[in-house]
Amino acid sequence: MNRYLRYSIPLFIFAIIAAFLFKGLGLNPREIPSPLIGKPIPEFSLPTVENAETIVNKVDLNGKVYLLNVWATWCVSCRAEHETLVRLSRSGKVDIVGLNWKDERDKAQAWLRQLGDPYTINIFDKKGRTAIDLGVYGAPETFLVDSKGIIHYKHAGPMTMTLFNETLLPMIEDLKHKG
Amino acid sequence: MRVFFLTLLLIVSLPSLNAATLAEYSFENPSQGEDFRAIIEEMRCLVCQNESLAGSNAELAVDLRNEIYDMMKQGQNKDEIIEFMVSRYGDFVLYNPPLKPTTYAIWFGPLIVFLIGSVVLFRILKRKSRTQETELSAEEQQRLNNLLKQSTDNRDVNQ
Structure with a gap:
């Protein structure tokens, strides 16, 4: 009995390593925990996509729970998620604020005319400086922000209905109850 | 065979090509230049993940290099720059992770x-x-x- 036990040790070690590797297969290396969860969104002062003269500041966004969606016309996944964003905005469950990242203004405007505009406010970050303050490393990225401007969740990658209904919606309703 | 050696030559010469892209960052003080190089060598590019900020040609890496360059020109030191990066991108940005429970x-x-x-x-x-x-x-x-x-x-x- 003792001998069988000893011979099964390599098998046991193999099983542990295999379990870790198998778990690793399912992990997404793009999901990097954001240090900004629980912190306020950064200060900024930027024009909108629609109008270079209209300046938006951080405080202009306060007062409502909203999704902050980082997008660009050069980003293919943004096009993939756009329909979902339009559906979400029509459902009226949450406001979506856009952060247009390192893009051309006329291209962004054409995109919104063509595919629909889900954004209540669309911030134009041509240089990508505010995106750096938000720790953005790819598009699309979506943040859940409460009425006081505190970030509660970050998703890197396209928004999906499943993600919204299962993860974001419960958080949004919770935040709305808290005021 | 010839193709093989040409490919090998290309691969071997790649690091020097990358290094050449850093020529645009000049410092009056040589030690500042060394600091700059050291910082971007030990920061991970978040787009490519297996490249440092120094080695990556991703657009975000270029932006972050410029940002760090500007900060150094304004006289900020290495610790301040690392703090700046970690507060935005988390410990993941460091190739040398800090010692803490996680x-x-x-x-x-x-x-x-x-x-x-x-x-x-x-x-x-x-x-x-x-x-x-x-x-x-x-x-x-x-x-x-x-x-x-x-x-x-x-x-x-x-x-």
Whole structure:
């Protein structure tokens, strides 16, 4: 009995390593925990996509729970998620604020005319400086922000209905109850 | 074969191509230039993940290099810049992770595995040397001699 036990040790070690590797297969290396969860969104002062003269500041966004969606016309996944964003905005469950990242203004405007505009406010970050303050490393990225401007969740990658209904919606309703 | 060597040459010359892209960052003070190089070498590019900020040509890496360059020009030191990056991108941006409870496994894991291995090896070696030193009793020695003699006899018969 003792001998069988000893011979099964390599098998046991193999099983542990295999379990870790198998778990690793399912992990997404793009999901990097954001240090900004629980912190306020950064200060900024930027024009909108629609109008270079209209300046938006951080405080202009306060007062409502909203999704902050980082997008660009050069980003293919943004096009993939756009329909979902339009559906979400029509459902009226949450406001979506856009952060247009390192893009051309006329291209962004054409995109919104063509595919629909889900954004209540669309911030134009041509240089990508505010995106750096938000720790953005790819598009699309979506943040859940409460009425006081505190970030509660970050998703890197396209928004999906499943993600919204299962993860974001419960958080949004919770935040709305808290005021 | 020729294609192979050309490819090899290209691969070998890649790092120097990357280094050349850093020429645009000039400092009046050479030590500042060294600091700058050191910082971007130990920061991970978040887009490519397996490249440093110094080695990556991703657009975000270029933006972050420029940002760090501007900060250094404004006289900010290495710690301030690392703090700036970590507060936005998290510890993930550092190739050299800080020592804290969530990273204990990274820092001490190899040491623990090494210790376990050492103990196992030590015990096996000790057991082996003990077996060799075992002395036979007079009775056992007698039996051994008989057996040896017997096997010699057998061989003789077989031949």
